[in-house]
Amino acid sequence: MADNREILLEVKDLSVTFGKKRNPFTAVDKVSFHIYKGETFGLVGESGSGKTTIGRAIIRINPTAGGDVLFHGEKINGPISRAKDREVTRKIQMIFQDPMASLNERAKVDYIVSEGLYSNGSHLTDQQRREKVAQALSDVGLLPEFADRFPHEFSGGQRQRIGIARALVMEPEFIIADEPISALDVSIRAQVLNLLSKLQKERGLTYLFIAHDLSVVRFICERIAVIHKGRIVELAESEQLFAHPLHPYTRALLSAIPQPDPISERKKVLEVYDPACHGYSPENPPLWEEVEPGHFVQGSRRELDAYRARL
Amino acid sequence: MENNVILSVQDLDVKFTLRGQVLHAIRGVSLDVYKGESLAIVGESGSGKSVFVKTFMGLLDANGYLDGGHILYGGQDLAQFRSEKEWLTIRGREIAMVLQDPMTSLNPLKTIGKQIEEAVVLHQGLKGEAAHQAVLSCLADVGIDQPEKRAKQYPHEFSGGMRQRVVIAIAIACRPKILICDEPTTALDVTIQAQILELIKAMQKKYDLTTIYITHDLGVVANVADRIAVMYAGDIVETGACDEVFYDPRHPYTWALLSSLPQLGVKGEPLYSIQGTPPNLFHEVRGDAFAPRNPQALKIDFVERPPFFQVSPTHKARTWLLDPRAPKVDPPAHILQLREQGVNRHG
Ligand SMILES: Nc1ncnc2c1ncn2[C@@H]1O[C@H](COP(=O)(O)OP(=O)(O)O)[C@@H](O)[C@H]1O
Ligand SMILES: Nc1ncnc2c1ncn2[C@@H]1O[C@H](COP(=O)(O)OP(=O)(O)O)[C@@H](O)[C@H]1O
Ligand SMILES: [Mg+2]
Ligand SMILES: [Mg+2]
Numbered sequence: 001m002a003d004n005r006e007i008l009l010e011v012k013d014l015s016v017t018f019g020k021k022r023n024p025f026t027a028v029d030k031v032s033f034h035i036y037k038g039e040t041f042g043l044v045g046e047s048g049s050g051k052t053t054i055g056r057a058i059i060r061i062n063p064t065a066g067g068d069v070l071f072h073g074e075k076i077n078g079p080i081s082r083a084k085d086r087e088v089t090r091k092i093q094m095i096f097q098d099p100m101a102s103l104n105e106r107a108k109v110d111y112i113v114s115e116g117l118y119s120n121g122s123h124l125t126d127q128q129r130r131e132k133v134a135q136a137l138s139d140v141g142l143l144p145e146f147a148d149r150f151p152h153e154f155s156g157g158q159r160q161r162i163g164i165a166r167a168l169v170m171e172p173e174f175i176i177a178d179e180p181i182s183a184l185d186v187s188i189r190a191q192v193l194n195l196l197s198k199l200q201k202e203r204g205l206t207y208l209f210i211a212h213d214l215s216v217v218r219f220i221c222e223r224i225a226v227i228h229k230g231r232i233v234e235l236a237e238s239e240q241l242f243a244h245p246l247h248p249y250t251r252a253l254l255s256a257i258p259q260p261d262p263i264s265e266r267k268k269v270l271e272v273y274d275p276a277c278h279g280y281s282p283e284n285p286p287l288w289e290e291v292e293p294g295h296f297v298q299g300s301r302r303e304l305d306a307y308r309a310r311l
Numbered sequence: 312m313e314n315n316v317i318l319s320v321q322d323l324d325v326k327f328t329l330r331g332q333v334l335h336a337i338r339g340v341s342l343d344v345y346k347g348e349s350l351a352i353v354g355e356s357g358s359g360k361s362v363f364v365k366t367f368m369g370l371l372d373a374n375g376y377l378d379g380g381h382i383l384y385g386g387q388d389l390a391q392f393r394s395e396k397e398w399l400t401i402r403g404r405e406i407a408m409v410l411q412d413p414m415t416s417l418n419p420l421k422t423i424g425k426q427i428e429e430a431v432v433l434h435q436g437l438k439g440e441a442a443h444q445a446v447l448s449c450l451a452d453v454g455i456d457q458p459e460k461r462a463k464q465y466p467h468e469f470s471g472g473m474r475q476r477v478v479i480a481i482a483i484a485c486r487p488k489i490l491i492c493d494e495p496t497t498a499l500d501v502t503i504q505a506q507i508l509e510l511i512k513a514m515q516k517k518y519d520l521t522t523i524y525i526t527h528d529l530g531v532v533a534n535v536a537d538r539i540a541v542m543y544a545g546d547i548v549e550t551g552a553c554d555e556v557f558y559d560p561r562h563p564y565t566w567a568l569l570s571s572l573p574q575l576g577v578k579g580e581p582l583y584s585i586q587g588t589p590p591n592l593f594h595e596v597r598g599d600a601f602a603p604r605n606p607q608a609l610k611i612d613f614v615e616r617p618p619f620f621q622v623s624p625t626h627k628a629r630t631w632l633l634d635p636r637a638p639k640v641d642p643p644a645h646i647l648q649l650r651e652q653g654v655n656r657h658g
Pocket of ligand 4: 362
């Protein structure tokens with residue numbers, strides 16, 4: 001069904017390692033997925049699973065150890081031309097979790113929001129730049145005069161809006177939102193989520209939405225990939241994933257999320273994931289297969305057959 | 312005081328002085344805590360949850376003070392305490408606290424075993440080998456494998472979830488009657504969070520504890536609470552049994568809070584969101600503190616602070632909407648939907 005949709009970003013067998021050449025730590029292990037233009041794609045998993053590292057590899061901060069990142073079908077990881085680098089740096093923006101930590105406390109909002117413009121070598125007059133900042137601030141529901149204030153004068157929700165304005169000012173096509181609402185209160189979360197979807201509708205933006213809270217991801221994402229220890233273990237359309245979670249890690253994650261619904265909480269059965277349950281070995285390696293249209297799972301031959309039988 | 316009330320807070324006011332200004336953090340709050348219950352205090356950040364429970368342990372910051380009210384516990388009024396010596400009879404041994412960041416409760420320079428042992432020696436009167444054995448059983452109690460080995464390790468050798476287990480072990484070792492858990496799992500992954508919540512529930516059962524959870528996460532509330540107190544701008548605006556608050560909430564703030572959950576949203580449509588911001592507590596609040604953000608506010612909400620109106624023997628809310636003279640205001644659609652769900656599923 002989705003085959004004729006335009007793919008904006010594709011990640012193929014992406015690996016990222018840290019540490020010494022001789023004894024590297026693989027934070028991202030042969031990860032593959034693609035994101036359609038205009039889509040919101042979710043990436044969920046516990047902390048340390050490699051979500052941020054993938055985001056940073058896409059925006060070219062983390063060097064890749066293997067695989068490709070394709071944007072509009074063109075390779076953007078590894079060595080690329082200076083012009084391409086500038087283009088990618090502008091078109092792909094990242095929003096971070098902790099609005100406090102991600103903003104430079106000593107810089108005024110004006111500088112914070114336009115920082116990307118300076119470093120991207122745009123030839124704007126100061127007047128033009130200020131206009132862009134004012135526009136970006138009002139786009140995220142803040143007053144243009146906030147440009148002259150410092151981040152500490154704002155609430156958590158307002159800081160996250162500043163973070164979004166900072167991305168918008170670059171007129172991106174693709175935004176990586178790395179846990180943008182995890183640090184916010186329930187009511188503020190709703191405001192920020194609404195803002196993100198409004199901007200998406202108005203500008204045809206594409207999002208990679210990183211989170212550890214599956215209920216939020218379910219609400220805003222069309223498709224979701226579940227990552228565990230650097231590997232994607234399941235990928236499906238949101239409703240498919242919630243209706244038929246197959247991989248035991250996905251199931252554990254789903255069962256662990258507390259629902260704001262006492263009756264279902266009382267009935268809840270916690271599932272615990274034991275990675276040894278797969279019995280992987282060189283003869284019985286993990287495979288990645290489509291078990292129903294659009295629904296991919298990692299598993300052994302035997303497990304995959306069982307998943308298909310269950311559907 | 313009623314028999315089954317273990318702690319009774321009455322008309323409590325807490326203020327802070329900051330650069331010559333006074334912030335009214337807790338505004339005349341009363342709350343009874345029942346023996347053996349699991350009470351969740353829920354509210355957004357800054358609503359006063361932590362400040363409120365800190366007063367039960369004499370842990371207010373130096374610029375904070377009680378400006379009236381009573382905290383009745385064990386035949387004493389804790390609000391009258393003036394010395395550390397008095398507080399030491401309560402802190403840890405009667406009321407213990409587990410905080411969001413376990414490192415604030417642990418000493419990074421001492422082994423885990425040593426830290427638990429101190430509690431065991433002080434509160435259970437054990438010594439030598441008996442104390443050592445008690446430490447090991449404490450660790451086993453909170454689900455830490457290989458207690459012999461783990462007791463010799465330092466906090467940094469433990470993961471976040473394991474550290475939180477240690478903090479719980481220390482709290483329990485003091486044999487408190489009340490365990491306060493202030494956002495105990497906010498910093499943890501959901502799978503670890505679920506395990507820690509299960510652990511606290513198990514400890515509550517095993518040691519006959521009364522637990523007070525503080526959280527902004529309504530999922531956690533639904534998981535742990537027998538009873539809920541909803542806090543807004545330094546005031547408790549609604550209390551009730553867990554299901555009463557979730558399926559039949561009465562205060563407009565509770566309505567707004569529940570309505571903004573993504574779980575109740577319809578994909579592709581905007582989520583309900585509360586407009587505006589909480590009031591500035593440096594200024595005296597007039598009327599119902601939520602009125603300026605409440606699209607259905609009545610005139611009187613801006614003028615006079617509502618009293619509590621009883622909804623059921625266990626449920627009450629501080630809103631003029633419950634006054635018999637009030638015009639009939641229907642709750643928002645989301646809330647009606649919740650009510651229906653609650654009715655249908657309770658059978
Ligand atoms: N710059 C770095 N140097 C070394 N290790 C790193 C670095 N960044 C991330 N890691 C490690 O890579 C793993 C994945 O981290 P991260 O992508 O931040 O996870 P997530 O965002 O899912 O919480 C973790 O084990 C983390 O410690
Ligand atoms: N030491 C302090 N000095 C001044 N204001 C304080 C102090 N501690 C807390 N407050 C204020 O008291 C209010 C309640 O804070 P708190 O109880 O920590 O909120 P919560 O735990 O609900 O997030 C907030 O407005 C906070 O800024
Ligand atoms: Mg991360
Ligand atoms: Mg707090």
